[in-house]
Amino acid sequence: MATLELTIREDVAAATARQPRRLGVLFWIAIGWMGLVFAVAILADLLPMPSPTDMDMLERRAPVSVEHWLGTDGLGRDELARLIYGARISLVVGLCAPMIGLVIGGALGMVAGYFRGRFETLVVGSMDVLLAFPPLILALAVTAFVGQSILNLTCILGVLGIPAFMRVARAATLTLARREFVIAAQALGATHARILLRELLPNVLLPLVAFFLLGVAITIVAEGALSFLGLGVPPPISSWGSMIGEGRESLDVAPRLAFFPAFAFFLTVLAFNLVGDTLKALTDPRQGAL
Amino acid sequence: MFGFVARRLLYLLPVLLAVTLLTFLIASLLPGDLAYVILGDQATPENVAALRHDMGLDQPIWWRYLGWLGHVLQGDFGRSFRTGQTVLQAVAERLPVSIELMLLAEITGLVIGVPLAIACAANSGGAFDRFMTGTAFGMLSVPTFLSAILLIYLFAVELHLLPATGYVPFAEDPVGNLRFLVLPALTLALAEWPGIMRVLRSDMIATLQEDYIALAKAKGLKASRILFVHALKPSSLTLVTVTGINIGRLIGGALIVETIFALPGIGRLLVGAIYTRDLIILQGAVLLVAAGFVMVNFIVDLLYAVLDPRIRHGHA
Amino acid sequence: MNGAPLLSVEAVAVELPTPRGPLRAVDGVDLTLGTGRTLGIVGESGCGKTMLSRVILQLLPKKARLSGRVMFDGQDLARLDRERLRKLRGRSLAVVFQDPMTSLNPVLTIGTQLIETLQEHLELDAVHARTRSAELLAAVGIPAPEQRLAQYPHQLSGGMRQRVAIAIALSCEPKLLIADEPTTALDVTIQAQILDLLAREQRRRHMAMILITHDLGVVAGRTDEVAVMYAGRVVERAPTPSLFRAMQMPYTEALLAAIPKLDAAPHTPLPAISGRPPDPTRPLKGCSFSPRCRYAVARCHQEKPALTASRSTDHHYACFHPIQLAVGVDA
Numbered sequence: 001m002a003t004l005e006l007t008i009r010e011d012v013a014a015a016t017a018r019q020p021r022r023l024g025v026l027f028w029i030a031i032g033w034m035g036l037v038f039a040v041a042i043l044a045d046l047l048p049m050p051s052p053t054d055m056d057m058l059e060r061r062a063p064v065s066v067e068h069w070l071g072t073d074g075l076g077r078d079e080l081a082r083l084i085y086g087a088r089i090s091l092v093v094g095l096c097a098p099m100i101g102l103v104i105g106g107a108l109g110m111v112a113g114y115f116r117g118r119f120e121t122l123v124v125g126s127m128d129v130l131l132a133f134p135p136l137i138l139a140l141a142v143t144a145f146v147g148q149s150i151l152n153l154t155c156i157l158g159v160l161g162i163p164a165f166m167r168v169a170r171a172a173t174l175t176l177a178r179r180e181f182v183i184a185a186q187a188l189g190a191t192h193a194r195i196l197l198r199e200l201l202p203n204v205l206l207p208l209v210a211f212f213l214l215g216v217a218i219t220i221v222a223e224g225a226l227s228f229l230g231l232g233v234p235p236p237i238s239s240w241g242s243m244i245g246e247g248r249e250s251l252d253v254a255p256r257l258a259f260f261p262a263f264a265f266f267l268t269v270l271a272f273n274l275v276g277d278t279l280k281a282l283t284d285p286r287q288g289a290l
Numbered sequence: 291m292f293g294f295v296a297r298r299l300l301y302l303l304p305v306l307l308a309v310t311l312l313t314f315l316i317a318s319l320l321p322g323d324l325a326y327v328i329l330g331d332q333a334t335p336e337n338v339a340a341l342r343h344d345m346g347l348d349q350p351i352w353w354r355y356l357g358w359l360g361h362v363l364q365g366d367f368g369r370s371f372r373t374g375q376t377v378l379q380a381v382a383e384r385l386p387v388s389i390e391l392m393l394l395a396e397i398t399g400l401v402i403g404v405p406l407a408i409a410c411a412a413n414s415g416g417a418f419d420r421f422m423t424g425t426a427f428g429m430l431s432v433p434t435f436l437s438a439i440l441l442i443y444l445f446a447v448e449l450h451l452l453p454a455t456g457y458v459p460f461a462e463d464p465v466g467n468l469r470f471l472v473l474p475a476l477t478l479a480l481a482e483w484p485g486i487m488r489v490l491r492s493d494m495i496a497t498l499q500e501d502y503i504a505l506a507k508a509k510g511l512k513a514s515r516i517l518f519v520h521a522l523k524p525s526s527l528t529l530v531t532v533t534g535i536n537i538g539r540l541i542g543g544a545l546i547v548e549t550i551f552a553l554p555g556i557g558r559l560l561v562g563a564i565y566t567r568d569l570i571i572l573q574g575a576v577l578l579v580a581a582g583f584v585m586v587n588f589i590v591d592l593l594y595a596v597l598d599p600r601i602r603h604g605h606a
Numbered sequence: 607m608n609g610a611p612l613l614s615v616e617a618v619a620v621e622l623p624t625p626r627g628p629l630r631a632v633d634g635v636d637l638t639l640g641t642g643r644t645l646g647i648v649g650e651s652g653c654g655k656t657m658l659s660r661v662i663l664q665l666l667p668k669k670a671r672l673s674g675r676v677m678f679d680g681q682d683l684a685r686l687d688r689e690r691l692r693k694l695r696g697r698s699l700a701v702v703f704q705d706p707m708t709s710l711n712p713v714l715t716i717g718t719q720l721i722e723t724l725q726e727h728l729e730l731d732a733v734h735a736r737t738r739s740a741e742l743l744a745a746v747g748i749p750a751p752e753q754r755l756a757q758y759p760h761q762l763s764g765g766m767r768q769r770v771a772i773a774i775a776l777s778c779e780p781k782l783l784i785a786d787e788p789t790t791a792l793d794v795t796i797q798a799q800i801l802d803l804l805a806r807e808q809r810r811r812h813m814a815m816i817l818i819t820h821d822l823g824v825v826a827g828r829t830d831e832v833a834v835m836y837a838g839r840v841v842e843r844a845p846t847p848s849l850f851r852a853m854q855m856p857y858t859e860a861l862l863a864a865i866p867k868l869d870a871a872p873h874t875p876l877p878a879i880s881g882r883p884p885d886p887t888r889p890l891k892g893c894s895f896s897p898r899c900r901y902a903v904a905r906c907h908q909e910k911p912a913l914t915a916s917r918s919t920d921h922h923y924a925c926f927h928p929i930q931l932a933v934g935v936d937a
Contacts, residue, residue, distance in 0.1 A: 125301075129308040132580045132587075136545055137560050141316060141572065144564040221433040225546050228435045229561075241435075248439055251447050258443075262436050270431040277427070415668075501708040508663055509723050509774065510696030519722075523713045 027278050030271035037268055041087040052081040053236070061254045073243075073257055074250055082243060083261055089239035090268070093154050093223045098215035100158025101165040106208050108162070109169025110196060114177055124170075127163035135160045136222070140231055148234040153226070157219050168211045172204040206283045213276030217269045224265060240265045295592065302588055309580045310362065314355050317573040358573075367574035372566055377574030380559060387457065388555035390467075391548070392540040394475035396533060399482030404529075407487045408517055411494035423491075426484035438477045438550045445473060455552035474551040478544060482536055489532050493525035500524075531590055538586030541579060610680065611638040612814050613662065613782060618674035620657055620666065627887045631657040631670075633838035636913075639831075641781065642812040644805075646825030646846070648861065649835035652883050655818050658835070659784050662816075663701055664691055679781065697727040700775035702804075704787040706767035710759040716743075716770055717755030720777060727778045742773040746803060765796035769803065776807055782814045789824070801828060822858075823865045826850060834858050837884050837894035840913060844921035854921070854928035856899045893925070901927050 040047065050068070056076035064071050070079035112123040142156045176182065177200065185195050226232030227241030228248075235242070240261040247258025342348050349357075361368065367377035375383075406426075410419040446454035452473055460467040497503065498521055506516045545557025552558075556579060563572040620632040632654045639645045647655045660666050662676055664683050676683040679698065683691065703709035711719060720739035724730045730738060736755065743751035746769040759767055768788060775783055785804055789797035805828050808815045817829055825832050825846065832849045834842040834857065842855040853859050863877045881898035884890060892907040893899070899906065903926075911924045 125305060126308070128305055129312060132305065132309050132584045133312070133576065134545070134560075134579055134583070137557075137564075137576060137579070138316075140545075140561065140564050141576075145567075217431065225433055225435050229546070229549055244435070244439065248442075251439065251443050255443055255447075258439055262439070266432055266436060269433070270428060273427070273431045501703055501705065502711040504665060505701070505703055505709045505771075505774075506711070507665055508695055508699075508701045509726075510692045510694065511722060511726055512692070515722065515726075520711050520714070524711070 026274060030274040033267055033271045034275065037087050037091065037264075037271075040084045041091050044084050044088060047084065049081045049084070050078040052077055052085045054078070061250060061257070063254075064256075070260055071254070071256060074246065079257065079260060082238060083240070083264060086238055086240045086243055086261060087264070087268075089150070089233055089237060090220050090223060090241070090265070093150060093157065093233070093239070094216045094220040094272075097154045097157035097219045097223075098161050098165075098212050100155070101161030101215060102208060102212050104158075105162040105165025106169040106204070109166040109171075110173045110200060110204055112166070113170035113173030114192070114196060114200065120170075123166065127166050130160070131163050136225065139222070139226060143226070143231060148231065150233055150237070153223060153232055157222055160222075161215055161219065164215070165208065165211065168207055169204055172207050173200055176200055176203050207280065210276055210279035210283055213272050213279065215276075217272035217276065220265070220269055220272070298588060298591060302584065305584055306581055309584065310359055310577060311355065313573055313577045313580065314358060317569050317576075318351060318354065362574075362577070367577070368570040370568050370571045372568045372571075377571055377578075380571055381556065381575055381578055384554055384556045384559045386459075387553055388541060388544065388548070388557065390460065391471060391474055391478070391544060391553060391555060392537060394471055395478035395482060395540060395544070396537055398475055398479035399486055399536075400533070402479060403483035403486030404490060406483070407490035407494060408522065410487070410491045411498060411521075412513070412517055414491075414495050414498075419491075422487070426487050429480060429484045432480070434477055434481050434546050435550065437480045438473075438547060441473050441477055442550075455550075457551075457553050470551075470553070474544075474547045474553060477547050477551075478540065485532060485536070486529065490525060490529045493528050494521055497521045497525045531593065534586065534590035534593065538583050538590070541582055541586070612641045612679060613637070613639040614675075614677040615658075615662070616675040616677065618658070618661055618672070618676060620654075620661060621671045621673075622667065623669055624887060629887050630838055630889065632661065633889075634674075635835075635838075635840050637833060637840065637843075639782070639814050639816065641814055642808075643831065644808060644815045644817060644829040646817045646819065646829035646832040647835060648819055648822055648825055648832060650820055650879075650883050653835045654838040655835050656786055659701070659786050659816065659818055662782075662784060663695065663699060693727070696723050696780075697778045698781045699784070700778070700780035700782070701784045701786065702768070702771050702775050702788050705791040706764065706771045707759065707791070709771060710767060712759055715756055715758055716762075720755070720770075720774055723774055723777050738777070739773075742777055743770070745807075746770070746773045746776075747799075748773075764792050765800065768792060768796075768800055772800070772803065772807070776811070776813075779811060780813060782816070783808070784816045784818070786818045787820070788817075790819070797824075804828075821865065822861050834861070837889075839894070839924065840922075841895070841925070842923040843913070844923075848921050852921070854923035855895075855925050856901050856927075856929060857895050859929060860898075901929065903927065 054077060056072065058076070059068070059072050060076045061074060062068055062072040062076075068078050068080070070083065073079055073082065108123050112120040139153075139156045139160065143152055146152050182195060182199055185199050190199075223232050223239060224241030224244070227239045228245040230242070230245060232241055233239050238246075243261040244258050244265065247255075247261065250257045339348075347354070358368075365378070369376045370380065373380070406422055410422050413419055442454045445452045453470055454473070457470050458466045503516060503520060506520045511520075541556070544555065545561055547553070548555040548557040549561055556575065560572065560575050560579070562568070563575065615635055615637040618632055618635050619630060622629045622631055635654075635658060637645065647658065649655045657666075661672060662678070662683070664676075664686075666672060672684055674684070678694070681690075683694075686694075710716075717736065717739060720742060721732070721735040724735040724738055725732075728735075739755060740751040743754055748754055748766055748769050754762070754770075759770070762770065768791075772788075783804075788804065789800050792800060801824060804815065804817070807813070817825060819825060822832075827846075829846050832842075832844060832846050833840045834849075834855060836857055842849070842853075842858050849858070850862075853862065857879075860877075860879045864879060866876055867874075879898060884894050884897070890896070890907075892905075892909055893902070893911055896902040896906040905926055909926075911926050913922045913924045915922045
């Protein structure tokens with residue numbers, strides 16, 4: 001989450017030499033990869049492959065073969081199947097957690113940026129307090145005490161993302177709230193709710209969505225890191241992170257067990273970063289051109 | 291200027307206070323009765339009740355909070371019931387390791403990022419620039435634990451050059467100390483250099499458009515001098531602030547690296563406290579780390595305000 | 607002092623790609639300058655005079671395309687390799703930019719900016735470079751030069767900063783000094799001082815100088831030859847006395863009329879040139895000045911007049927209907 005904060009500060013301070021990025025080949029490749037990952041994650045049950053939980057003790061750490069396209073892991077389970085089911089977990093957490101941030105943080109930010117005053121100071125102050133804590137420690141502490149589960153993990157990662165979304169929403173609202181169409185709506189007697197929902201929200205939504213995609217990337221990384229340490233998704237459920245963590249033990253004999261999930265992980269995070277960054281670059285000049 | 295500092299301090303204090311409150315609440319409200327945990331096998335209802343009374347756990351929460359806060363302000367952060375160490379002792383033991391790691395990581399990140407940024411800015415738009423910018427972007431998508439296992443695989447497993455885990459204090463064995471810290475510092479540096487490079491490159495590209503750079507070229511100065519003396523200095527402002535923020539973040543945030551490489555730093559202290567349910571340590575250490583982060587941010591904010599007007603100071 | 611001129615700009619054109627089409631910032635310019643002589647280049651903003659100075663210094667923007675030759679001291683600067691160009695710049699070729707606040711590096715001391723030039727080109731050691739720098743500052747009229755060396759540009763006034771910029775330019779005894787609007791950013795009261803300083807140093811060092819300005823008044827009496835530029839081309843060129851004595855171009859006449867006169871009656875309206883400079887991305891078929899020229903006829907809108915000379919061989923102009931104006935007659 002601190003990385004999100006850093007991204008905002010960086011862009012504020014160094015917004016000079018940014019060329020408008022067009023939707024190039026890389027963008028579409030990234031979309032393609034995201035589509036592929038989504039597809040296999042959703043259709044996992046329908047795909048013709050061995051079950052990810054079937055342990056074949058005779059075929060432990062087997063190399064790539066026709067039966068097992070990516071080999072087997074330390075307990076004889078099919079690596080490709082585990083990879084595909086792992087995608088599910090990583091995506092579920094990766095998408096749902098930032099949703100929490102988007103909805104709550106976005107709402108808080110918009111209201112704070114619109115009404116200003118003490119409410120704003122209160123909101124910004126509480127976010128600063130939340131940001132002061134090393135986020136992984138907070139996540140660890142909560143999951144360790146409340147128990148490891150996908151729900152808990154998603155909730156805490158979602159809560160940790162609220163400050164960043166708040167900032168984006170607030171920044172966007174601050175620049176928009178003073179523009180003519182808002183003043184015109186106020187002059188026409190529109191209520192605050194109406195202005196927030198009909199005038200501001202559509203415009204604030206764009207940067208928020210761009211930021212959401214970046215948030216997905218960061219959440220996948222955070223969940224991956226926690227699961228890598230065995231402190232994220234509860235075993236025996238495995239996400240890519242826990243697969244990499246398990247693969248760590250076999251680095252000397254079968255490094256592929258760590259590197260296959262690592263590669264999938266990297267590509268997915270990269271894809272979300274790329275798409276999110278491109279969208280952010282597209283919405284930026286629009287915001288600046290008052 | 292003085293007013294600025296005063297105002298920032300005024301804002302800082304409630305934040306710090308809220309940090310203590312939140313820390314205390316998290317530690318206290320989480321399920322898992324402390325007395326049960328401590329007594330373990332001997333947790334009969336009577337013993338639990340007695341211990342709770344002894345530890346003051348049966349008092350109302352706001353009372354306990356104030357008591358704890360009072361102690362904290364006097365420098366008493368409590369004592370671990372597991373190890374018998376005071377929180378301050380435990381932190382003081384681990385702090386040098388974390389600081390050494392953080393400094394090495396940041397310096398390595400700068401050593402990689404700054405020259406690359408300068409090289410890219412000097413030929414902005416060229417093949418090298420586009421390649422490096424792309425690589426930096428890609429690097430940002432590689433989380434620390436991935437770089438860690440990659441480096442461990444390369445250097446420890448395949449090449450047998452460096453140890454995968456372990457630590458020895460500098461005072462005992464300087465060379466060994468550095469050997470143990472190379473991979474962890476490099477792992478962190480790989481995560482730091484893209485941010486550093488982007489920020490400096492951006493500022494330098496802007497600086498290189500300035501008139502005084504044109505004049506420096508017109509004076510026939512060497513390109514290296516123009517880049518390193520004329521362009522680098524005015525472009526460093528954002529870099530300095532970013533480095534400050536990074537250092538503040540790294541103080542508490544290197545826990546993944548510390549865990550992977552088994553370094554006895556503050557990050558591992560916190561993780562260990564979570565594992566062993568050592569709430570006293572957890573409470574105290576989290577408070578120190580969070581407070582440290584707030585202070586570092588505060589200093590960075592001040593630094594920015596100090597550096598900025600001085601440059602603008604002479605403009606008519 | 608005859609023989610080959612020190613500087614010879616031959617059929618130079620600069621084209622810049624822009625989203626709206628290629629922009630000819632400089633559109634076929636020929637100029638020569640002899641050793642120790644002063645050339646004034648006069649024109650409105652956007653006429654290409656600054657771009658021309660960048661051509662001579664070979665400091666064009668990356669995307670610019672240059673055609674033509676720039677002969678300096680027997681070498682074509684446009685075809686010289688980078689290292690030799692670098693050695694020439696600052697040493698034989700020097701420049702003073704318009705705004706000393708932005709042309710001096712704000713985070714380096716005056717001393718550093720002087721000394722580095724001396725050390726680079728003359729290879730002086732630190733002590734000698736320092737002494738020489740103080741001498742240079744004194745020569746350009748800066749009091750307490752020793753103290754100034756440790757100061758930063760923002761600690762000096764505008765006029766002093768420009769003097770520093772001039773000192774830097776003169777430090778290695780250049781053969782040619784280009785002064786690009788050296789006084790435009792300064793107070794009126796200081797302008798004359800700076801111009802006099804430049805003229806004095808030019809005479810003393812027998813240095814060639816190009817004085818670029820938008821003000822005809824600046825070049826009168828301070829230059830040997832004047833070239834008037836409009837829309838990327840030279841439209842009139844003559845030895846200074848001839849120019850003022852017998853102006854040919856309506857544009858030059860208009861420029862002169864636009865200078866406020868001290869002895870005019872109060873509230874005399876300033877005869878500004880009506881219209882705007884042409885859009886360089888849409889070059890006109892005919893004479894570039896025709897839309898604003900009060901003498902324009904049909905032919906002016908159809909054909910582009912070439913730079914020709916009649917009567918005296920060194921007075922060139924590009925006009926179909928030159929006016930023969932005797933300036934100073936009715937002053």
